[in-house]
Amino acid sequence: xxxxxxxxxxxxxxxxxxxxxxxxxxxxxxxxxxxxxxxxxxxxxxxxxxxxxxxxxxxxxxxxxxxxxxxxxxxxxxxxxxxxxxxxxxxxxxxxxxxxxxxxxxxxxxxxxxxxxxxxxxxxxxxxxxxxxxxxxxxxxxxxxxxxxxxxxxxxxxxxxxxxxxxxxxxxxxxxxxxxxxxxxxxxxxxxxxxxxxxxxxxxxxxxxxxxxxxxxxxxxxxxxxxxxxxxxxxxxxxxxxxxxxxxxxxxxxxxxxxxxxxxxxxxxxxxxxxxxxxxxxxxxxxxxxxxxxxxxxxxxxxxxxxxxxxxxxxxxxxxxxxxxxxxxxxxxxx
Numbered sequence: 363x364x365x366x367x368x369x370x371x372x373x374x375x376x377x378x379x380x381x382x383x384x385x386x387x388x389x390x391x392x393x394x395x396x397x398x399x400x401x402x403x404x405x406x407x408x409x410x411x412x413x414x415x416x417x418x419x420x421x422x423x424x425x426x427x428x429x430x431x432x433x434x435x436x437x438x439x440x441x442x443x444x445x446x447x448x449x450x451x452x453x454x455x456x457x458x459x460x461x462x463x464x465x466x467x468x469x470x471x472x473x474x475x476x477x478x479x480x481x482x483x484x485x486x487x488x489x490x491x492x493x494x495x496x497x498x499x500x501x502x503x504x505x506x507x508x509x510x511x512x513x514x515x516x517x518x519x520x521x522x523x524x525x526x527x528x529x530x531x532x533x534x535x536x537x538x539x540x541x542x543x544x545x546x547x548x549x550x551x552x553x554x555x556x557x558x559x560x561x562x563x564x565x566x567x568x569x570x571x572x573x574x575x576x577x578x579x580x581x582x583x584x585x586x587x588x589x590x591x592x593x594x595x596x597x598x599x600x601x602x603x604x605x606x607x608x609x610x611x612x613x614x615x616x617x618x619x620x621x622x623x624x625x626x627x628x629x630x631x632x633x634x635x636x637x638x639x640x641x642x643x644x645x646x647x648x649x650x651x652x653x654x655x656x657x658x659x660x661x662x663x664x665x666x667x668x669x670x671x672x673x674x675x676x677x678x679x680x681x682x683x684x685x686x687x688x689x690x691x692x693x694x695x696x697x
Contacts, residue, residue, distance in 0.1 A: 408446025425454025593649025
């Protein structure tokens with residue numbers, strides 16, 4: 363089952379969430395190749411993108427490796443959202459996603475992200491500016507509201523739809539919850555009742571059963587996975603396959619996992635450079651080692667040793683060799 367976003371039809375209804383410091387171009391490329399319905403870039407600050415700040419330009423990469431290419435923009439001024447949308451299109455964005463959901467203090471402190479849910483009139487001026495500048499579909503990601511006393515996601519979604527937004531994603535927590543407690547999938551249904559455009563539910567999805575429960579509780583058309591993809595960018599495709607056979611992809615074999623991780627490592631070195639590539643890759647490697655240990659593929663003692671050595675290793679060749687050894691079939695396993 364695909365989802366229509368303007369003229370664009372997704373492969374399936376399981377998306378990869380935008381996550382700063384995680385969903386860079388190498389991570390998204392693997393998720394896309396594996397069969398995710400849609401992948402979204404890290405949050406890109408609109409003003410800094412226009413000014414061509416190097417880190418924002420790096421976050422904005424991906425058009426040549428992922429199609430459709432979705433770039434998420436954040437900002438607090440209509441001028442920069444408009445100009446950022448133009449730059450995003452020039453860089454190959456097929457869809458522009460507006461961030462009104464990030465709860466991080468450094469973002470909300472600058473009156474961006476979920477802080478915009480405290481002033482819907484201003485939030486809509488940013489939506490209108492982005493839609494007016496964009497020749498591609500515009501989507502919007504939000505939370506349930508700022509706090510339990512300001513659950514205004516339905517109103518924001520309805521006004522955004524009227525302004526021309528083609529898809530809404532809602533994380534089932536308020537900003538003040540950050541990532542504590544449990545995402546309230548039932549609360550997302552109020553947004554479903556307020557809009558006619560496609561709706562995506564986000565927050566705490568991990569398994570196929572979770573995805574089914576999210577869809578049922580929220581009434582959403584699709585789901586978006588975030589933290590459950592740590593160390594396994596191919597996971598959205600697996601969940602999609604579990605929802606509708608033939609729409610995603612099977613869980614990869616260990617050999618395939620190894621190839622994906624090697625591919626991601628090589629692309630990370632290319633993106634960040636030889637000196638900083640391994641440092642950027644460490645968290646991904648750490649998550650992979652932990653998941654292999656949790657699955658009993660490697661024993662706990664060996665996983666701790668690998669983490670202690672590979673996570674601080676600066677020699678790219680040694681890390682690449684370590685990745686190969688990590689997936690060797692004769693590796694010490696849990697008895």
